[in-house]
Ligand code: FES
């Protein structure tokens with residue numbers, strides 16, 4: 071059923087009218103014309119669509135609009151900018167992490183929550199926190215380096 | 226019911242010639258008002274105010290100097306994220322003597338580049354870079370000549386630094402590239418070899434620099450395309466939107482080979498703006514909003530034809546390959562001596578057979594394309610590896626000539642060969658033609674995994690003859706499998722796309738496989754391959770094509786596992802065995818370098834000193850891939866109880882001739898190793914009698930970050946004097962055999978079938 075929604079995305083409030091079952095991903099991409107996050111699977115299996123909902127990494131491809139409520143949505147673009155980058159973004163650039171880069175929402179948004187809650191993660195902590203995310207290009211070694219580099223920057 | 230009538234077998238007036246006479250329309254503007262210096266430059270004959278035609282024999286097709294002195298370079302190669310762009314920029318900057326940050330690269334736009342084959346077989350640097358280097362060297366020669374005229378000094382007394390030409394003894398007597406030609410175009414003919422695609426080469430009169438003088442090539446210059454993506458500022462092809470655009474989705478049958486016989490358009494009438502496009506076996510929907518298109522594709526009621534189930538029981542796949550009639554047989558590579566006689570006289574024969582499954586590209590996102598037809602011209606945004614070929618394919622679908630189509634390559638959701646990108650472009654073209662609106666089509670996950678062209682399944686038989694003193698005197702290697710060219714490496718012909726096949730074009734399945742790349746010096750040697758027909762000839766989710774290092778990993782899995790079996794049979798250390806028989810000095814060098822870096826201890830495999838559930842081992846494998854050679858040592862742990870293999874550490878020695886960018890090379894190697902480990906341990910396309918059942922990440926699992934190696938140690942061997950060769954795929958090749966050999970070392974059990982998933986390994990161990 072079509073309903074009215076107020077979405078708080080990266081600090082801005084947007085009013086939209088859409089099917090309440092429509093996943094947040096399509097509201098962000100189609101209605102708000104935000105090009106992040108990406109569609110990877112639509113099945114909560116890969117992370118390409120990850121955003122923060124009140125700080126919690128969430129797969130927007132399976133989050134119906136009706137379930138968003140008044141929680142604050144933050145996308146990769148809202149995490150940091152080239153002027154004020156999040157340490158993970160800086161580390162990603164310094165480590166030259168991605169190949170195709172289509173996966174980066176999942177890894178950066180999920181790692182950002184980890185580093186917020188765990189200032190000194192071990193290698194095992196990082197791998198466990200990132201478990202399940204996909205990078206088909208196989209950039210895992212560089213991802214792990216970047217998360218460690220960001221942790222060092224923040225700690 | 227909107228039924229389109231699309232005919233694409235013989236589109237009017239379409240020919241390769243039209244492709245060659247590519248349009249002169251230049252969209253990336255490098256123009257600027259004429260200045261008095263540029264007028265003078267024009268007078269020299271080497272420069273012109275209007276751009277010469279975009280043909281391979283024009284210097285302006287590759288290089289332009291802008292009014293501000295920056296350089297634009299144009300290439301028909303594409304960067305799949307392996308840093309080809311920065312490598313090109315370094316090569317251009319080096320030859321032209323300009324800072325690398327003043328070089329901007331434009332790639333994969335058919336309006337600004339000639340057909341150089343696209344991303345293809347790791348030839349980006351090898352062929353595309355060679356051309357970039359030749360064109361840049363020629364541009365420098367021409368510019369220095371123009372400076373000589375202007376400064377009244379012979380060219381051989383001039384030097385160039387940061388794009389400024391000056392006399393050797395008076396730095397104040399100078400002129401910049403920008404002042405010489407900035408904003409105008411080179412009007413210089415190159416000596417084109419007449420070839421299009423990968424072999425295209427068009428050098429000028431200039432000789433590129435001596436590698437000993439390099440200051441930019443060989444440096445770890447960072448990529449400039451990463452920050453925009455990390456800050457969500459760059460568009461992927463999935464992000465492109467144009468006015469009036471609608472979203473498309475295609476609908477695939479539950480039983481492969483089925484076609485729609487009845488489509489109930491009323492079943493989606495509640496979905497706003499949704500429309501059906503049905504033509505023959507092609508079925509799709511469009512809607513203004515993406516979610517509506519997805520819903521419409523899901524809810525549309527379709528009655529499908531009921532073909533006989535097309536596929537054998539998966540458990541019988543390898544028997545099917547064994548028994549299937551051979552469609553084509555070919556000897557390839559170095560053949561030596563008389564293999565049959567040598568086997569007749571052998572003191573001992575060792576043989577083994579290996580099996581490799583179908584695998585899926587399963588790119589990170591399913592493919593996407595946007596096709597817009599406007600004012601008699603069509604534009605397609607695509608993540609394809611081969612924009613110039615997709616141009617032909619889209620033209621054929623639209624029924625126009627290729628010169629009416631522009632393809633703009635835009636970063637896609639990952640690509641490792643002939644994935645689903647070219648199919649998406651063709652499908653989007655069919656939809657756009659039918660509805661008369663720009664159509665953006667992205668596949669759903671089950672289509673990206675279930676319906677992409679697959680890496681072919683195969684079996685491999687290896688035999689060796691030993692003489693009485695345990696020397697290997699003959700070697701016979703045969704692969705038999707589905708073709709890597711069942712559909713071609715690009716979507717230039719409708720018959721090689723699902724859209725074309727669904728619309729009913731005449732089919733033509735090509736034949737191709739491969740042989741091991743190595744230099745074992747056995748006196749008698751034969752390597753051959755045989756292809757068989759596809760399981761389903763039309764619109765098959767198991768149609769086979771090129772996937773990262775096409776057929777390389779599977780062939781090397783068999784051949785280098787077998788070398789390990791020989792080493793064990795001869796009681797030789799696996800490295801020592803290779804050093805005894807491998808002939809090529811660069812091959813020997815990578816084997817030695819890997820062994821040294823890994824601290825390899827010489828001993829015969831398997832280890833016999835381990836008790837208990839968790840055992841560890843190490844294995845080596847090596848390969849040539851074209852002129853590149855790689856040796857890989859894997860260190861693994863095996864949990865005997867569960868059959869789980871942990872590939873803990875890799876050591877890679879890599880020689881691709883001259884290294885352009887060591888940092889990019891390291892990343893390319895790491896990513897190859899991780900992806901190839903995933904393919905070795907986990908990846909197998911599952912199917913039942915009706916269809917492929919690997920349709921997402923749960924049913925097509927890949928390596929998880931918790932299983933990623935602890936370390937990938939890399940030794941790169943740089944040969945500045947040897948032409949650079951491909952690094953985009955080569956290090957994938959030896960990984961499966963290195964792991965298999967390490968598992969043998971750990972357990973004494975030889976795994977001859979991929980993937981080495983826990984269930985299979987567990988049963989093999991017991
Ligand atoms: S697209 Fe949402 S998890 Fe894959």
Ligand code: FES
Pocket residue numbers: 168169170171172173174204205206207208209589638639
């Ligand atoms: S960089 Fe391509 S999927 Fe991660």
